[in-house]
Amino acid sequence: MTLHLAEAPAAPGRTRSFHTMGRRVLELLYQHRVLSTHQMHVLLTAPDKRPARPVYLRRQLGELCEAGLVNRVRAQGGGDGPGRIQSQPYLWFLTDFGAESVEEAGELPTRPYRVTPDSVAGARQAHTLAVNDVGVAFVEHARRLGHECGPLDWTPEVANRIRDGQRRFEDDHVISDSVLNYVHIERGQRTMLTFFVEVDRATMTSARLAAKLAAYGRLYEYVPQSPDRARRTPDTTRPAWMYSYPVFPRVLVVLDAAPPREGQVDRRPQRLAARTEDLYTRTAADVRLQRLKERLSVGVTTLQQLQQHGPCAPIFTPLLRGTPAARPAPTDLYLTT
DSSP states (O other): OEEEEEOOTTSTTOEEEEEHHHHHHHHHHHHHSOEEHHHHHHHHSOTTSOOOOTHHHHHHHHHHHHTTSEEEEEOSOOOSSHHHHHTSOEEEEEOHHHHHHHHHHTOSOOOOOOOOHHHHTSTTHHHHHHHHHHHHHHHHHHHHHTOBOOTTSEEEEEEEEOSOSOSOHHHHEEEEEEEEEEEEEETTEEEEEEEEEEEEOSOSOHHHHHHHHHHHHHHHHOOOOOSOGGGOOGGGGSOGGGGTOSSOOEEEEEEOOOOOOTTSOOOHHHHHHHHHHHHHHHHHTOHHHHHTTTTOOEEEEEHHHHHHHOTTSSOBEESSSSBTTBOOOOBOTTSOO
16 A cells, blocks of 8 residues: 655655555654654554564655655754764654645544644653653553554643633643553453543652642533523533543553763652652642542553553552552552552
């Protein structure tokens, strides 16, 4: 199967033919905005095949780049000096022309956001890649376990309204880092799960992160005001989230932190453990979350644990349960946490 796409506007009379991988690369970049070569290679590896060297992928990326459909920049963190910078991996994203080509195909929901070199190189680069790392970890372990979670089964930056009004968008909505869908399959029984994913790289205070978790409590209870209160029906008194999700998604907080510099001691496990304890204490003090603790599921883990052990391992510390002095042990994400 091939995908026929027009050349860049500079050469409107020519066409290029790309194989299935080229089409899938464009779809991945449209959905996830920015991906490293390694992330794309993992996502594009067929579940029933051993990972091959990404030479063919690089060739396809080169052709897409020549056609004006994709662009690339070096990842940050290379340190000083051209040699260190050149050692950093490439990050890939669609050009406007590439995004328009995907939209013309009509296979994915249209997303108005456009990626630019400046936005890729901006302060949120590491956060964006970490969100993708969470999705990649779910995809890898789903393949290993025979579950279902594909390369397009998470959507970044999904906004849900949490109150009426015309304030700042950020004040009226909770914006999830991503919404991820996962199908657990065991003995022929399929369990469909949806997650609000929050990735925390310790760049915000624990108070701000706890406030964002509290916003999910507001989302659970938010019922849009009806313009005609005299004619209310059961549908007009339903919480808004019910129009988008069959059940309220579980909230998954994935903690990460920048690695230590060369020669420094790695104190990330201690820092992230303290972060989890702070979150537990703050959510335990939130009146709304405690009122809803039997209906909301919030779990915390680290990116390293998720990548190493997978989502079915007992790596999730449940919030909203017990007391800080008698916190439940980590559990797997399929239990009510």
